[in-house]
Amino acid sequence: MSLTYTAFCDHVAEVRSRIAESCARAGRNPAEVRLLPVTKTQPPEVVQFVVQHGGFEAVGENRVQETAEKRPRVAGGLRWELIGHLQSNKARQAVELFERVQSVDRDKVLIALDRAAGEQGRRLAVLLQVNAGNDPAKFGVDPEAAPALLEQALQLTHLRVEGLMTIAPLSDDPTVARRTFARLREIRDDLIKRFDLPLNELSMGMSGDLDAAIAEGSTLVRVGSALFGARG
Numbered sequence: 314m315s316l317t318y319t320a321f322c323d324h325v326a327e328v329r330s331r332i333a334e335s336c337a338r339a340g341r342n343p344a345e346v347r348l349l350p351v352t353k354t355q356p357p358e359v360v361q362f363v364v365q366h367g368g369f370e371a372v373g374e375n376r377v378q379e380t381a382e383k384r385p386r387v388a389g390g391l392r393w394e395l396i397g398h399l400q401s402n403k404a405r406q407a408v409e410l411f412e413r414v415q416s417v418d419r420d421k422v423l424i425a426l427d428r429a430a431g432e433q434g435r436r437l438a439v440l441l442q443v444n445a446g447n448d449p450a451k452f453g454v455d456p457e458a459a460p461a462l463l464e465q466a467l468q469l470t471h472l473r474v475e476g477l478m479t480i481a482p483l484s485d486d487p488t489v490a491r492r493t494f495a496r497l498r499e500i501r502d503d504l505i506k507r508f509d510l511p512l513n514e515l516s517m518g519m520s521g522d523l524d525a526a527i528a529e530g531s532t533l534v535r536v537g538s539a540l541f542g543a544r545g
C-alpha cells in the first residue's frame with residue numbers, strides 16, 4: 314500500500330476544489346454534487362481512510378466478489394454501492410452486500426434484484442444505467458429502451474428507482490463526454506415528465522470527465538484514480 318492517509322486527504326481536497334470550480338462555472342451549488350470514492354482494486358486499509366476522513370457516507374465498487382472479501386474487513390458505517398456490471402445470478406449476493414445498485418440495465422437483473430430484496434425483507438435502491446453515449450463497448454440500456462425498463466422497475470415493489478447512471482465513451486474528444494452527459498439529463502427529464510415521479514440522482518462523471526458532468530447536471534461523481542492514484 315503506497316498511498317498514505319495524508320496523501321489521500323490532499324487528493325480529497327483537490328477533487329473537492331475541482332468540483333467547487335466546476336459548480337461555480339455552471340452556476341450550481343456545490344452541495345448538490347456529491348463525491349463517491351471508487352475503491353475498486355484498493356485494499357481494505359485504503360477504504361478505511363475513507364471512513365477515517367469522515368466526509369463520506371458511501372463508496373463505490375465494481376465487483377460483487379471483491380466486495381464480499383473486502384467489506385467485512387472495513388470497520389465503520391459506510392454504505393456500499395455497486396457501480397459495475399451485474400450478472401443476474403449474483404443478484405442475491407449483491408443485495409446482501411450493497412445498499413444501492415447503480416448498474417441495473419436490463420429486465421432480467423431488475424427481476425432478480427427485486428426477488429432477492431423481497432426475500433431479504435428489504436427495499437433496494439437502484440439506478441438505471443443508460444448507455445447514453447451509444448457506445449458498443451459500454452453496458453447500459455439503450456436510451457430508446459429506458460422508458461420500458463423504468464416502467465417495469467416501477468412495478469417491482471422491492472426496488473426504489475432513484476435516478477440514472479452513465480459512463481461516457483472513452484474518447485480524445487472532450488465534447489463526446491459532455492454530449493453523453495447532456496443526453497442522460499435529457500433522458501432523465503423526459504422520464505420525469507412521462508412518469509410523473511422524482512428521479513433525482515444523475516450519477517455521471519469520473520476522474521477524467523467530472524467537470525463536463527457537473528456542467529450537465531451531475532449529482533454524483535464517481536472518482537477513483539484522482540483520489541487513490543492510478544490503478545495497477
Ligand SMILES: *Cc1c(COP(=O)(O)O)cnc(C)c1O
Binds near residue numbers: 353
Ligand atoms: C472505475 C470506475 C469509476 C472511477 O474511475 P476513475 O477514472 O478512476 O475515476 C467510475 N465509475 C465506474 C463505473 C467505474 O468502473
